[in-house]
Amino acid sequence: MMKTRFCFLLLCIFVSISCFAQTPPFDNSVYRHEIKSVEFYNSKKTASFPVIELGGRETVTLGFDDLSGASRTFNYTLQHCDANWNPSSLSPAEYLESFTDDRLNDYTYSSGTFQKYTHYEVKIPNRNIAPKISGNYILKVYEDGDPTKLILTRRLYVVGKRVSVSANITASNTVSARRTNQKVNFNIDYTGLAVQNPTTDIRAFLMQNARPETGIMNNKPTYIRGTQLVYNDVNINDFAGRNEFRHFDTRTLKLNSERISKIYKDTANTVVLLGDPNRDLPNYTLLYDIDGKFFILNQDGNDPRRDADYAHMYFSLAAxxxxxxxxxxxxxQFNDYKLDANSRLTYDDRGRWYTDLLLKQGVYDYQYVWVSNATKKPDDTALEGNYFETENEYQLLVYYRQTGARYEQLVGYNLLTTARQ
Incomplete structure (x- = not known):
């Protein structure tokens, strides 16, 4: 009898621990192979950073294609998170207006394409879903009204501007890195905020080209000057400049563009790109890029959301x-910079790396990442090069947790571009 009670007690403890276990941080992910061409941006400008002002008229647009050909029911919701993308300890009623979820009702079927698909789209905030407070939100799309059947997740930034931010980009203070690295110095003025301890109440996250995996969290300022927090230590916010992204253009599949070698049309579209060289060279070469973004476009149609076709894109790399x-x-950005089986290249007996990806017509930026067998760490400069002159965007996000509060607010945002310096 005692043994039974003891086992029951252990089971209860295990269930309690499981219930309060921390949910892993959310990121931009696609969970179904048939979901393609996910776009998520401030509606004012395609492919822009998905940040909107709290209580304003701005919206973000989510669009994606379902290649399954089936009739499916998709729902979506928003969940508030902290600066590290862990769920906040708030109920949906505390951070959402109106309803807690909604159905994706705006969809259209492809027209005149080899690859049949259904395109879904929604703008947020709307009458049914709207954030009530500032902060990080994860947008979740799921099937059949079941949140466990996730289709995709996207990160949304809702800013309630309560601080002012100034910043500049310079060469690295480290002599050995001056030809390769870009250093960001910035100040935050929190006049008007009820800040008791500025070294713990405020923190800032800095990203290069909207890439969280290479971002830097600034938990403490270098020093405080009145109501200004100064972040300019020689050892912080020093980013590899990297290189301009590679690109290709498939806005039309009727003729070859700059980077295209051959186009085949049969029961599907096949596009063979010119071979890519290793670009880890001594000197920087100026190339136009779009900072890792992609745009869905079709010069031969009227609406690329429904008449842009898909093509099997063949890449080859002499690494x-x-x-x-x-x-x-x-x-x-087209695959959320994921290093997985879908983005891995295959090595052939000719000494080249190759892969093929099913991508919708448009203009795409891409790059190659090398993972060494020795270190097991991703390196996006080994095959691309690393240069101070590279044009990059930086997104600076300022978070504030008021003493005793149960969530973090997003109180400042600034977009920096090296080209403007």
Whole structure:
């Protein structure tokens, strides 16, 4: 009898721990292979950073294609998170207006394409879903009204501007990195905020080209000057400049563009790109890019949301490295910079790396990431090069947790571009 009670007690403890276990941080992810071409941006400008002002008229647009050909029911909701993308300890009623979820009712079927698909789209905030407070939100799309059947997640930033931010970009203070790195110095003026301890109540997250995986969280300022927090220590916010992204253009599939070698049309579209070289060279070369973004476009149609076609894109890379050294991956905003089986390249007996991806017509930026067998760490400069002159965007986000509050507010945002310096 005692043994039974003891086992029951252990089971209760295990269930309690499981219930309060921390949910892993949310990121931009697609959970179904048939979901393609996910776009999420401030509606004012395609491919822009998905940040909107709290209580304003701005919206973000979510669009994606479902290649399954089936009739499906998709719902969506928003969940408030802290600066590290862990769920806040708030109920939906505390951070959402109106309803807690809604159905995706705006969809259209593809027209005149080899690849059949259904395009879904929604703008947020809307009458049914709207954030009530500032902060980080994860947008979740799921099937059949079941939140466990996730289709995709996107990160949304809702800012209630309560601080002013000034920043500048310079060369690295480290002599050995001056030809490769870009250093960001910035000040935050929190006049008007009820800040008791500025070293713990406020923190700032800095990203290069909207890439959280290479971002830097600033938990403490270098020093405080009145109501200004100054972040300019020689050892912080020093980013590899990296290189301009590679690109290709498939706005039309009737003729070859700059980077296209051949186009085949049969029961599907096949596009063979020119081979890519290793770009880790001594000197920087100026190339136009779109900072890792992509745009869905079709010069031969009227509405690329429904008449842009898909093509099997064939990439090949002369990395001057073999599979005994490591593995090459292809990444960009089009695949959320994910290093997985879908982005991994295959090595052939000719000494080249290759892969094919099913992508919708448009203009795409991409780059190659190398993962060494020795270190097991991703390196996006080994095959691309690293230069101070590279044009980059930086997104600076300022978070504030009031003493005793149960959530973090997003109180400041600034977009920096090296081209404007």
């Amino acid at each position: 001057n490295k073999s599979q005994a050294d490591g593995t090459a991956y292809i990444v960009g």
